[in-house]
Amino acid sequence: MENPDNPQHLSRIVGPSSPIWSLSFDPSGARLAAGDGGSTLWLWNVGDRYAPEEYAALTAYGQRVYTAVFGAAGQVLFGGGTGRDVRVWRTEPDEVRSRLCESGGSVATEAEWARYLPGVPYRQLCET
16 A cells, blocks of 8 residues: 555456455455355455456355365465365366376366356366
């Protein structure tokens, strides 16, 4: 902030339709995480403070997310809430892709992609 005595509105971040319960910046200040009252942990790229972009909407928690906190120098994101457990997500897409492709499991179908990555165009993750 250039002048803490005179804060300026920079932009509006959109995504959640439920109340936000927690906010957390990664160590670099380029990503912002939010836990919402629905069942989603939101992640935005806020490197450009004037034009933030949705990075991910993580819905695997399944219940209200009260806490969203970065750990391991921003490489993981922790979410906790009414499910009485803590979920951990890796935050680097290339690392996640490599782990998935090397695991020998099946790749995501277009239907699974649409369900778990809404709004993200489908692409083949692993070379077949």
